[in-house]
Amino acid sequence: MATSKSPSPLRVLTGITTSGTPHLGNYVGSIRHSVRQSVAPGVETFFFLADYHALIKVNDPALVQRSTLEIAASWLACGLDPERVTFYRQSDIPEIPELTWFLTCVTGKGLLNRAHAYKASVDKNTAKGDDPDADVSAGLFMYPVLMGADILMFNAHQVPVGRDQIQHIEMARDMGQHFNHLYGEHFTLPQALIDDAVATLPGLDGRKMSKSYGNTIPLFAPRAQLHKQIAGIVTDSRPPGEPKDTEGSALFQIYQAFADEAETAALRKAFADGIGWGDAKQLLFERIDREIAPMRERYEALLSDPARIEQTLLAGAAKARRLSQPFMVRLRHAVGLRNLGAQAARSVDKAAKGAGKPVFKQYRERDGQFYFKLLDGGGALLLQSLGFASPQDAGRAIGLLQQQGGTALGTLATQLEPLDAERAQAIAAALDRLAEDSEK
Ligand code: TRP
Secondary structure (H helix, E strand, O other), X not given: OOOOOOOOOEEEEEEEEOOOOOEHHHHHHHHHHHHHHOOOOOEEEEEEEEHHHHHHHOOOHHHHHHHHHHHHHHHHHOOOOOOOOEEEEHHHOOHHHHHHHHHHOOOOHHHHHOOHHHXXXXXXXXXXXXXXXXXXXXXXXXXXXXXXXXXXXXXXXXXXXXXXXXXXXXXXXXXXXXXXXXXXXXXXXXXXXXXXXXXXXXXXXXXXXXXXXXXXXXXXXXXXXXXXXXXXXXXXXOOOOOOOOOOOOHHHHHHHXXXXXXXXXXHHHHHHOOOOHHHHHHHHHHHHHHHHHHHHHHHHHHHOOHHHHHHHHHHHHHHHHHHHHHHHHHHHHHHOOOOHHHHHHHHHHHHOOOOOOOEEEEEEOOOOOEEEEEEOOOOOEEEEEOOEOOHHHHHHXXXXXXXXXXXXXXXXXXXXXXXXXXXXXXXXXXXXXXHHHHHO
């Protein structure tokens, strides 16, 4: 139901590349925190599976498919509520590659030359005496543009990322700014959100837990595997009875990421009292398992029904496209990819001096709610609103459409009956005609 909610709640967007299996580091560093944040009032959150990005790194179709399933199931098992957030798969949104192209055309090649990931590859090749671009795909080079499209498509205000991704967000800002400069204010400029309170977790070998170091513990490893892997965490060789350092202990840091303050203090004391490594590992295992076990059960149930996950993602994509479709209509219009018929109609219309102009009709339905529709000059239905709580709310929406023309279609997407691209384009043209008239 459409109500008079504020026109632009804070939008937060998170993308996860589908190129691996979620591990405890992902959970502590991102998933746990994001799921909690996603229920904050006044925030609209978007989570998506960046499977187009996965193709840049992974050439194994089975791995991409498996990873997509595992990541989707993991986020759902950890409590992400697809009713509250918009949870979708990047490749289900055809507007994203289309926007990628629009942004490609306003992005300096030099800007992309300076991207850290690309530069690192070039530096490595140069050091080896190879061609600078050896084994660099155009996909890797374009990575920041695809990511910019992900972010700008939904006009996200904030993008929570690790420090290594800050440059990508700045590039997205650049692209948005440049596009706005050329074609008018269409994009919100995003900001990176860095949360230093979020822990980075050490891996089995004490370095940061990361797939590229091969030192990860899968988030939903079966209990026995979790136990075995925890037993493999590096420690020093002090025997039981001898005090242990918490400083620099991977085991202690991992424990701390799961435990509350009292539990952490207790383990600190046990270290000082000379707890044996075997016992300390048992404590760590039990603490992690206590938090993970209920989610692991949900995860396994979800994985056993992939068709349901598919349904969830498709429903999420439909929700996302209620925004991306009308927005893309507006962007196509902005850059000049326009319906020539509509333009012809415009000049004919102008000649007729306002005869057959589109009109808004406002009315109340039996359900007690207030609605409006837009009819074309011939009386045919162009646009149908959903119900509003008050006539003022409906009036405000009409005002926005009258002032901003097609631009307002994206803003009001959740308050209108869904539109297909072609309809939206015709409406945008009609509204733009009205808006032009009202400027005179
Ligand atoms: N580049 C991100 C990563 O590797 C994944 C990603 C793709 C993303 N598109 C995004 C993150 C948009 C945030 C916003 O982690």
